[in-house]
Amino acid sequence: MxxxxxxxxxxxxxxxxxxxxxxxxxxxxxxxxxxxxxxxxxxxxxxxxxxxxxIGNIDAMHGVSVDGDGLSIGAMTRYSDLLASDAAREHAPALTAAVAEVGDTQVRNRGTVGGNLAHADPASDLPGAALASDATLVAAGPTGEREIPVDEFFFGMYATALDPDELLVRVEVPSAADAVGTYAKKASPSSGYAMVGVAALVETDGDTVRSASVGANGVLDHGVRLKGVEDELAGATLDADTVEAAASRASEGLDSGMMLSDLQASAEFRERLLEVYTKRALQETTGRADPPAAAD
Ligand SMILES: Cc1cc2nc3c(=O)[nH]c(=O)nc-3n(C[C@H](O)[C@H](O)[C@H](O)COP(=O)(O)OP(=O)(O)OC[C@H]3O[C@@H](n4cnc5c(N)ncnc54)[C@H](O)[C@@H]3O)c2cc1C
The missing domain is CATH 3.30.43.10 (Uridine Diphospho-n-acetylenolpyruvylglucosamine Reductase, domain 2)
Structure with missing residues (x-):
């Protein structure tokens, strides 16, 4: 057509x-x-x-830079450019781990970080990682710029806090250089989009969790923070028992009546996937310091 x-x-x-x-x-x-x-x-x-x-030729909206103790990502930064950035891999490990799982090489060579977040597809890979990374989304509008904390950005399916007369110009992420960031995704067998995806950012002091933030997409009609998981991890020893206990609280606080349900996965199956993929995301934080390279 x-x-x-x-x-x-x-x-x-x-x-x-x-x-x-x-x-x-x-x-x-x-x-x-x-x-x-x-x-x-x-x-x-x-x-x-x-x-x-x-908006592809707006230079100011392209690229990644270290800004104070955080990272500034132009909204038009393509996934492949983010993955090629050492600064992004160092300071935003959960986000780069999620970007590495988006589509295929062709999609990653064209799609943009800002487009993904502004589009707010519940099955896309970046909302959970943006939430786990405590991102701030900067919108430009007729009266200048305004900062939108990521917790207030996603309203629902394809709906965000952006007004029709605004555009998303950049995404700011506090540095997580001392944390390990991971993303575990159950990809749809047909589309490759996330049936469920869980991003985790965990910082430890020895074996003790100093801070943990965990976000998910594909579960409700917008990205969510997994507060029960974060509470279980806070101050705990990061071992197999803690990971198990934390993952078992993955759907805590989420309205089960609002769980996405479609031909590929019922709400009940998605809830189970959420627990399993939360466990995988957390297990990865215990065993590996680097985010994965882009998948083919
Ligand atoms: C084959 C295929 C596989 C894919 N697989 C995945 C996947 O596995 N995971 C995944 O997350 N995504 C996947 N995608 C989607 C892809 O990541 C898109 O690139 C992304 O969802 C949108 O980004 P974009 O830059 O292409 O935006 P566009 O398609 O150009 O725009 C999308 C929407 O966002 C709005 N918009 C764009 N930029 C801004 C801005 N700066 N400010 C305000 N509004 C803006 C536009 O008006 C439009 O409504 C796939 C796409 C394809 C074609």
């Missing part, structure tokens, strides 16, 4: 993109980042924008 006719604009600065959003505020408008969610949606008729604003 071919998309309907539309007007295409290319913005070369954030201000230009904002002006275009303002100018076309009465029309159905989409931002074109990597196009790897938007274009399939347009080709299948799920999305029919009147106006497409290409």
């Amino acid at each position: 071919f998309p309907d006719e539309l007007d295409y604009y290319e913005a070369s600065t954030v201000d230009e993109a904002l002006e275009l959003l303002d100018e076309h505020s009465m029309q159905e408008t989409e931002l074109l980042a990597g196009g790897h969610s938007l274009l399939p949606a347009m080709k299948s008729g799920l999305s029919s924008p009147d106006v497409l604003i290409d």
